[in-house]
Amino acid sequence: MTGKVVVRPSAERIEGLTDHYFLRTKAIVGRYGDCQVTYAVFMRRPVVFTPRLAVQWMEQVAEQRGTRFAIELLYPEGAWVGAGEPLLYITGSLLHLVDLETILLQKLGAPCVAAYNAYTMCMDLPHVAFLAMDARHCVGSEMGEMMAYAASVGSEAARRATNAKGFIGNATGATAHFFGLAAGKGTMPHGLIGYAGSTLRAAEMFHETFPDDDVTVLVDYFAREVTDTLAVCRRFPELAAAGRLGIRLDTHGGRFVEGLDPQRSYAVLERHAPTSIRGYRTETELRYLVGTGVSAAAIWHLREQLNAAGFDKVRIVASSGFNPAKCRVMAYSNAPVDVVGTGSFLPENWSETYATADIIAYDGVPKVKVGREFLLRRSPADTSDTAGDHG
16 A cells, blocks of 8 residues: 555634533643543444544644654554454543544544454455445545545455555545545446437547557346347457456346346355355345345356356446445355445445544553543553454
8 A cells, every 4th residue: 555645624623623621621721731542442333443544634633733642553554353352542631632533533443444344344254356436425535535444454354464456546636646546446337328428429539539458338227138138248249258347236136137036046045055045144144145236046047148258358346235235145145246346335324434542541551531441551461462463
């Protein structure tokens, strides 16, 4: 992961963005005298540790204020961390730290959960390449930066664990550097299909405009996923044979992919992944297997049609609601998907993203509110069995 991160907000904007009771505490400390404190930060659920943006921001603020914070990361970036385990300790002036807690927690909690989700998705589908398409789901560019960073960290953790392909890029140029790229990735939205008047003409327009690029074509606009797929493949046989043509399935949940219905969906999986249909556990899993939209049956169905027509080198790109649960179903159904485009690694339950910070020492003397003693520093013997990689 390369590139310079733009760290926001600036020190001048902190007062208007922090909780007011921290500002009152800052005023009291300024009146009665400063002291050195140590904060411990933790989360109430397992996460993948993503501290970089938070730490860079803290260091920038310290520099602007002419002070220094000692930041001790208790795990390396990308490490699995259990619920309630301290993530980091921050020591410095209470006067300069007390008003930073609000923004610090914002920059830490959500990325840690998003990275955990990205990690599990990549671990479940190690042979699949992922594209981060989260930007449209984010509330502004700052959140977009945090989510792209999180996807890159979770992906890299999965690569270390299982040599997974992981996230190979993302949708926007502003955060492409997290994936080692100079620009975002993507081909065509549904709007281009509507503009062109047909799926085939959109593919032709794209290829004429970007002749050196691989082509990935959306095929659900006219509800003719199979028909339009084969028309595009026959129009570009050289690209198809060279593996430079991809078909993106993005069918919405209001209908079945062309050629499928409930009975035919079951039949497809009986041919290719019979154990999956006998082992589902929830109605949601069943929907991902044989339901409307981009199901495992839909992906197998398209692969069947492509192979039968002699286009076995054409890639299948799947999108539409690929969250951790859906990826897990795709894994145990052995769905023949080559690339997944997803923004659904973003946390679904936002309350799970809440990080918490507590002061655990004042001028070097341990002190924390009752019930949070687990945050106090422990000896190496106490922590030797808590760190490390977890799958």
